[in-house]
Amino acid sequence: MKEKVTAVFDIGKTNKKFFLFDKDFQEVYREYTRFDTTEDEDGYPTEDLEKLKKWLKKVFDSILNAKQYNITSINFSTYGASLVHLDENDEVLTPLYNYTKDIPQDIIDLFNEKYGSKLDFAVTTGSPVSGMLNSGLQLFWLKHTKPEIFKKIKYSLHLPQYVSYIFTGIAVSEYTSIGCHTALWNYAKKDYHDWVYKEEINKILPRIVSAETSINMNYNGKRIKLGVGIHDSSAALLPYIRSVKKKFILVSTGTWSIAMNPFSKGGLKDSDIKKKCINYMRINGKTVKASRLFLGNEYKEQIKRLSNHFQVPLDYHKTIRFDHDIYFTIVKNFEHMYKWVCISDEKMAKSTKIPYTTFEYAYHQLMVELVLMQVESIKTVSGKEKIKKLYIDGGFSDNEVFIQLMSHYLRNMTLSTTNSSLGSALGAALCISDTKLNAKFLRKNYTLKKHLPFIIQ
Template sequence: MKQKVTAVFDIGKTNKKFFLFDKNFKEIHKEYISFDEILDEDGHPTENLPALKKWLQKVFNRILKEKEFKVKAINFSTYGASLVHIDKDGNPLTPLYNYTKPLPEEIISSFFNDYGPKEDFLINTGCADLSMLNSGLQLYWIKKTKPEIYKKIKYSLHLPQYLSYVFTGIPISEYTSIGCHTALWDYGKRDYHQWVYKEGIDKILPPIVSTETSINMNYNGNRIKIGVGIHDSSAALLPYVRSLRKKFVLISTGTWSIAFNPFTENPISDNTNNNDVINYMRINGKPVKASRLFLGNEYKIQVQKLNDYFGVNDDYHRNVKFNYDTYTDILKDFKYCHKWIGLEDENMPNETQIIHKSYEGAYHQLMTELVLLQNKCVEKAVGNDTISRLYVDGGFSDNDVFIKLVSHYFRDKKLSTTNASLGSALGAAISISDTKLNSKFLKKNYALKKHVPFIIGG
C-alpha cells in the first residue's frame, strides 16, 4: 500500500527544496539543490530559470514512479517580487529579473510624472521603496524600454504561479503574490491600482483566484490536486492563522526579522518616511501589516567583530545564556555602544565602543541594543491594534538572550516560540488541504514553547 503524500517545492533564493508530507503534515522526505546564478542581458546575476524548471519536472516525475508514495497533491512556495513573462506558447521571454537589479532613475521619474505624487502612491500600494523589489514596476520598465518584448507577452506570472503553470498549463494570479510590495495593488480600493489599468497591464495579468484554489487534473496518468502557489512569507504565516483563535503578531526572524500583524484594522501606514513598514496579503486578500528589520544581517556582522575583539571561536556566541546580573549592570548607566552597518538608528554613536571586559557582557550589550530596535519594529506592526500575543520563529527563536529580552520588554503580552524550520513549505501544504487545524497543531508540529518574563529585583 503506497503512502499518500502532499508534495511541496519550496524555492528560496539560495536553496531549492522539495518535501513530502503525510496526512498529519509530518515531513517524510526532503531533498534540496542549489544552482549557480546566471547573468541577464545587463550582466546582473539572476535565477537560472531553465535549470530550475528542469529540476522541478525531473524530481516530481521520479517521485511519481516510486513504489513508496502516492502523491495526492502538490503546491509551490517561493520568494516574491519576481515575475516570469511568457509568450503565447508558454515560453519565458526574458530572464527572471532579480529583485536586487536597480531600475533606471529615468523610469522612476517618468512613472511619478504620470502617477505621482510618490508619497500617496507608496501609502496606497503598501510599498516601502521603489525598485525592482516592487515587481509591478518591472512591467512598466519593460513596456517603456523593451516594447518589442512587451508586445509578445501573453501573461506575466508571479514566480509561485509560474511553477504551478509548469505543471498545469493554466495561467493564474493569487493574492499573496500580488500583495507583497509589488506596487500593483491599491489596498484602499482592494483592486489593482489605477496605473495598472491605464497602462493596460491588467490585460497580461491572469485572473485572480484564492490561494486555496487547486486544480484537479491528470498528470502523467496520475490524478493529482495541483495548487496555484503561494508567496513564502504568507505561507509561513498561514499555519498560525489557521490554528490560533486569538489575535497575535508573528516575529519571523532570520537575515530579515519581519513582524506580521494579520489582524490589522489599519493596514495602510501613513508614514511615508518609514521604509520598513510594508504590506502583505493573506490568502483571502485581507491585508497584513508588516514591519522589517535587517536583524540577522547586523547580528552576523557585529558578532564577528566581538569574536575578533575577544579572540573567541566563531560558535562561542551560540552558548551565551541570559544573565540577569549582567543585564542589570548594563541598565545602570545605559549608553548606546554600537554603530550599525546595515541599520539606521538615531541613538547610535559614530563609532562602536566595547566597554565590557567580558565577552558575555559585550554580547548582552549588543543584544539589548538589537532588541530595543526589534521592539520598535514590533510596535510599528502592532500600531493601534489590540494584540496580546507574540510568536517568534526562525533563527532567533532559540537565542536565550534575545527571547528573554523580548519577553521582558513585552511583559504585557504572552510570548511563545516555535521551531518552524518547515515554515513556508508547511504553509504551502496546508493552503491546499481541507484539514481543519486546532491550537494543538503548533505544539505537535512546531515545538511550541511559552516564555514567562523574568522577575525584576527590588
C-alpha cells in the same frame, strides 16, 4: 499500501527544499539543495531559473516513482517580489531580476512624476516605492527601458505561480503574491491600482484566483491535485490563522524579520508608512499589516565583523547563552554602539565602537540593539490594538539571547516560539487542504514553547 502524502516545494533565495507531509501534516520526507547564482545582463547576481526548473522536475519525477509514497497533492511556496516573464511560446524572456537590484533613479522619478506623491502612493498601495522590491515597478522599468522585450511578454508570473506553471501550464495570479509589496494593488478599491491600467500592465497579468485554488491533473499517468503557489510569508502565517482563536502578532524571522498583524483594520496611515510599514495580503485578499526589518542579514554581517574582531570561529555565536549580569551591565548606562550595514535607523551609532574585551559582552550589546528595533517594529504593527499573543518562528526562535530579551521588553505579551523550519511549507500544504485545525495543532506540529520574562531583582 503506499502512504498518501502532500508534496511541497519551498523555494528560498538560499535553500531550495522539498517536503512530504502525511495526512496529519507530519513531515515524512525532506530534501534540500542550493544553487550557485547566475548573472543578469548587467552582471548582477540572480536566481538560475534553468537549474531550478531542472531540479523541480527531477525531484518530483523521482518521488512519483517512489515505492513507499502516493502523492495526492502538491503545492509551492517561494519568496516574493520576483517575476518571471514568458512569451507566446512559454519561453522565459529575461533573467529573474534580483529584488536587491537597483532601478535607475530616472525611472523612479518618471514614475513619481506620473503617479503622484510618494506618500500618497505608498498609503494607497501599502508599498513604499522601493525599486525592484516593488515587482510592479520592475514592469514599469521594463516597459520604459526595454520596450522590445516588454512587447513580447504574454504573461508576467509571480515566482510562486511560475513554479506551479512549470507543472500545470496554467497561468494565474493570486492574492498573497500580488500583496507582497508589489505596488500593484489598491487596498481601498480591492483591485489593481489605476497606474497598472494606465500603463496597460494588467494585460500581461493573468486572472486572479485564491491561493486555495487547486487544479486536478493527470501527471505522468497519476491523478494529482496541484496548487497555484503561495508567497512564503503568507504561507507561514496560515497555520496560525487557522488554529489560533485569539488575535496575535506573528514575527517570522530569517534574512528578513517580518512582524505581521492579520487583524489590522483599515488601510495604512501616513505615520505607518513613515515607520516603514507595508501591507501583505491573506489568501482571501484580506489585509495584513506588516513591518519588515533586514534583521537576519544585519545579524550575519555583524557576526562576521565580531568574529574577526575577537578572532573566534564564525559559528562561535551559536554557543552564547543569555547572561543576566552582562545584560544589566550593558543597560546600566546604555548607549548605541553599532552602525548598521543594511538597516537605516536614526538611533544607530555614527560608527561602530566595541569597548568590550570579550565576544560575549559585544554579542549581548548587539542583540539588545537588534531587539530594540524588533520591539518597535512589533509595536508599530500592533497599533492601538491591545494584542496579547506574540509568536516568533524562523531562525531567531532558537536564539536564546534574542528570545529572553524579547520576552523582557514585551512583558505585556505572552510570547511563544515555534519550530517552523517547516513554516511556509506546512502553510502551503494546508492551503490546498480542507482539514480543520484546532489549538493543539501548533503544539503537535510546531513544538510550541511559551517563554516567561526573566525576573528583575
